[in-house]
Amino acid sequence: MVLESLGRKLEQAIRRMRRLPKIDKDAINALIQDLQRALLSSDVKVELVFEMTENIKKEGMNTELQRAKRKDFIIKLVHDELIDTLGGKPAPIRIKPGKKNVILLVGIQGSGKTTTVAKLAKYYQSKGLKVAVITTDTWRPGAYEQLQQLTDQIGIKCFGNPKEQSALKIAVNQTKKALNKGYDLLLVDTAGRHKEEKELMEEMQKIEKVLKPNEVMLVVDGTLGQQAYAQAEEFSKATNLGSIIVTKLDGTAKGGGALSACAATNASIRFIGTGEKIEDLELFNPTDFVGTLLGVPNIEGLIEKVQQAEATPDPEMVKRMLYGKFTLEDLYEQLKAFRKVGKFRNILSMMGGGNIPEALKEDAEKNIERWRVVLDSMTALEKENPKIIKKSRKHRISIGSGTDYSIINRMLDQYNQMKKMMKQFMQLRKKGKGIGAMPGMNKQMAQFMNRLGKDFKL
Ligand SMILES: Nc1nc2c(ncn2[C@@H]2O[C@H](COP(=O)(O)OP(=O)(O)O)[C@@H](O)[C@H]2O)c(=O)[nH]1
Ligand SMILES: [Mg+2]
Missing domain, CATH: 1.10.260.30 (Signal recognition particle, SRP54 subunit, M-domain)
Incomplete structure (x- = not known):
């Protein structure tokens, strides 16, 4: 499971509360403490943690709810706060089959762009689209071969030109070529860039301008924790950022920080990367994700119960x-x-x-x-x-x-x-x-x- 240790701690906190005979001030305070500890150890920003837990405390103490339903109500509060923190669901991308559709992936070096391009190719191919990938990375030695190798495994065509120096030219020419061959969704990989590298940022802007992508996706390394925020902010200033993919959430303790930091920007999280293999990509749905984290599988049922009780x-x-x-x-x-x-x-x-x-x-x-x-x-x-x-x-x-x-x-x-x-x-x-x-x-x-x-x- 992604964010395993956070999930375990949250689940324990909920279970501990559920076992209590009654929910009073002390019980809520104990729960709040457990939640704070869990979230902070997952590198969620301190201010955010306190804001969340303050809300839970206030609502949990104030409500004039039936005693029997208070536990469910509080779980719902925790659930709602976590979802809030993880942001809403992004609007679906509009992809018109049979037409030109482009998704542009950007991000800094090593964040997992090239790997994610291959993962996305597989994902969208399974949706019935004619997918091809294009690499415009002229900086990293062997970038073309890397993507080719990955896509070969899944039978996806990779376009590029290792001899060409201009990323912009590659973008324009290879896109044309791919469209002529009947591909309708092109996933475009770019060179990794540091936010300080002006030249690279400008190159990315030019590519965005000529390709007019359906969406620009930022790939962010989940092991960064809350530092992911600065990166997402920087990229959203430079491009018309549509969504974010947070990678490497397998095996990092800081995933909560990375997810909440990315959600705090204007773009929402669309996918998460959960491993090195091509199938390790998940569509990100805050509701399901939080349900799994809290160990409350049927969260919809619980919400319904609470709403009935409130009425x-x-x-x-x-x-x-x-x-x-x-x-x-x-x-x-x-x-x-x-x-x-x-x-x-x-x-x-x-x-x-x-x-x-x-x-x-x-x-x-x-x-x-x-x-x-x-x-x-x-x-x-x-x-x-x-x-x-x-x-x-x-x-x-x-x-x-x-x-x-x-x-x-x-x-x-x-x-x-x-x-x-x-x-x-x-x-x-x-x-x-x-x-x-x-x-x-x-x-x-x-x-x-x-x-x-x-x-x-x-
Ligand atoms: N564990 C894990 N590793 C990943 C994930 N995504 C990418 N990587 C690894 O991160 C490293 C950098 O990936 P790459 O795609 O080359 O990054 P790029 O420089 O942004 O293109 C590679 O070793 C990948 O295998 C992921 O979701 N989980
Ligand atoms: Mg790369």
């Missing part, structure tokens, strides 16, 4: 609400959920027909941030039992939160109305009466409440 009300809260025991914090959480698209499957949103929730919804949209401030100025006792909030307490809360009396009153009103509504519902249920008798209740809502009552065995 389903917490049974504890439902019970509290239906018994009229819900607190101001519960109200706040419910109202906050209103504002999240896709979270409408909670109790309040099901009450679309009722008058009270509509008003609540409007209030929530207008005032939710302020309600948060107000709540933060209340004691735990006040939040649990808002009845005790009389004039002097209100005064204190108003000053403490810098909020007008009217906002506090409105919040308490909404709370009381909500509570009353819940109480009515429970009384009707006890009497065995139809829920439709309740004010502000429509049929759909009544059906939902009845089902809820059954589900929660009330």
